[in-house]
Amino acid sequence: MNINTNTNFNNIKQTYLFSEIAARVRAYEAEHPDAKIIRMGIGDVTLPLPEEVVNAMVKACQEMGVKETFRGYPPEYGYGFLRDAISIHYADLGVSIAPDSIFVSDGAKSDLGNLVDIFGNNPVIIPDPVYPVYVDSNTMSGNKITYINGTKENGFLPSPAELPEGDHKGSVIYLCSPNNPTGAVYDKKALTAWVDFAVSTGSLIIYDSAYEAFIAEDDIPHTIYEIPGAYECAIEVCSFSKFAGFTGVRCGWTVIPDSLKSGEASIAALWKRRQATKFNGVSYPVQRAAEAALSDEGISACVKNINYYKENAKLITDLLNEKGIFYTGGSNSPYVWLECPEGVGSWEFFDKLLNEVQIVGTPGEGFGKGGDRYFRITAFGSRENTMEAVERLRNIL
Numbered sequence: 001m002n003i004n005t006n007t008n009f010n011n012i013k014q015t016y017l018f019s020e021i022a023a024r025v026r027a028y029e030a031e032h033p034d035a036k037i038i039r040m041g042i043g044d045v046t047l048p049l050p051e052e053v054v055n056a057m058v059k060a061c062q063e064m065g066v067k068e069t070f071r072g073y074p075p076e077y078g079y080g081f082l083r084d085a086i087s088i089h090y091a092d093l094g095v096s097i098a099p100d101s102i103f104v105s106d107g108a109k110s111d112l113g114n115l116v117d118i119f120g121n122n123p124v125i126i127p128d129p130v131y132p133v134y135v136d137s138n139t140m141s142g143n144k145i146t147y148i149n150g151t152k153e154n155g156f157l158p159s160p161a162e163l164p165e166g167d168h169k170g171s172v173i174y175l176c177s178p179n180n181p182t183g184a185v186y187d188k189k190a191l192t193a194w195v196d197f198a199v200s201t202g203s204l205i206i207y208d209s210a211y212e213a214f215i216a217e218d219d220i221p222h223t224i225y226e227i228p229g230a231y232e233c234a235i236e237v238c239s240f241s242k243f244a245g246f247t248g249v250r251c252g253w254t255v256i257p258d259s260l261k262s263g264e265a266s267i268a269a270l271w272k273r274r275q276a277t278k279f280n281g282v283s284y285p286v287q288r289a290a291e292a293a294l295s296d297e298g299i300s301a302c303v304k305n306i307n308y309y310k311e312n313a314k315l316i317t318d319l320l321n322e323k324g325i326f327y328t329g330g331s332n333s334p335y336v337w338l339e340c341p342e343g344v345g346s347w348e349f350f351d352k353l354l355n356e357v358q359i360v361g362t363p364g365e366g367f368g369k370g371g372d373r374y375f376r377i378t379a380f381g382s383r384e385n386t387m388e389a390v391e392r393l394r395n396i397l
């Protein structure tokens with residue numbers, strides 16, 4: 001063949017972080033078939049779906065098998081019943097989001113990766129360390145990225161004041177809070193600084209709130225729209241994956257308020273056009289399941305599961321406190337981000353834990369250079385496995 005390929009792909013890592021980890025674990029398993037590996041790497045849920053959610057999905061599947069209630073293509077931006085339910089969820093959080101500003105999708109990752117389609121080559125600001133999808137999708141599009149470092153000193157919550165010199169006008173800024181991978185959370189004051197910066201520089205914030213349901217403390221915003229000015233500068237991307245255990249079901253949403261405009265261009269209109277061309281919507285049973293997750297009973301069941309994971313996180317952070325190891329996360333997040341032992345790099349620490357105690361975590365370096373001395377452990381495992389992992393870690397930390 002003699003076609004041009006997208007050479008920007010030469011500038012991203014050869015393999016996606018979690019594929020690389022899975023490959024290393026498979027290789028270890030092949031050599032040690034009897035090893036009891038405890039997986040605390042990818043942030044994948046382990047508790048089954050709440051009964052209310054399953055019942056709604058089953059009922060919707062049955063409707064699909066009856067002539068009178070069968071449905072074909074779903075609306076490309078989501079069924080009205082789910083957009084309404086998400087709008088009510090925002091009202092419960094104290095903010096007003098119209099249903100037609102909500103775009104249902106098959107998950108936050110897809111939207112975060114696809115949003116680059118509707119923008120030109122703007123300067124991009126991305127914290128480091130961070131969820132790799134923001135960096136990879138912008139690199140694939142040839143965008144220039146300015147990194148802003150999360151460090152021990154700033155609690156992995158970089159602020160606009162730490163940006164390198166420059167006017168940063170018209171930037172696209174990615175923020176994630178509760179953060180993946182560090183579990184750190186922006187409070188209202190810190191998030192206000194970002195919103196003010198975006199408004200004053202004519203920039204856009206893409207706010208990833210996929211872990212919002214884990215927030216436990218007061219004064220931590222659950223949505224960026226709690227911050228004055230956000231309706232003029234922010235898109236929010238959220239997910240049912242971590243809130244309702246939908247990693248294997250696939251459903252999320254993106255909020256683009258009508259007030260988001262760049263010159264004459266409506267950002268929502270561009271996204272509608274993009275989705276109508278490239279996306280055919282989320283299946284009816286999945287949207288009914290998502291609607292059920294947002295019912296009163298659904299929310300109670302989801303919160304119960306979230307609390308279970310948070311108790312796992314506490315077992316992990318109790319151990320780190322006992323050992324005097326620096327970490328962030330764990331209290332408003334399913335992730336615990338810990339400092340590797342002195343002189344040990346994050347992939348080295350990954351290998352050590354896999355080889356010596358058969359625990360799989362995520363090396364911080366996979367989330368950017370700023371993670372090279374850190375390691376992420378998830379609390380999404382079973383209680384039994386988390387307790388066992390804590391005992392194994394106690395012996396080697």
Ligand code: MLT
Nearest residue numbers: 041042043044109131180
């Ligand atoms: C993670 O482990 O960082 C997440 O599970 C990845 C994702 O949500 O796509």
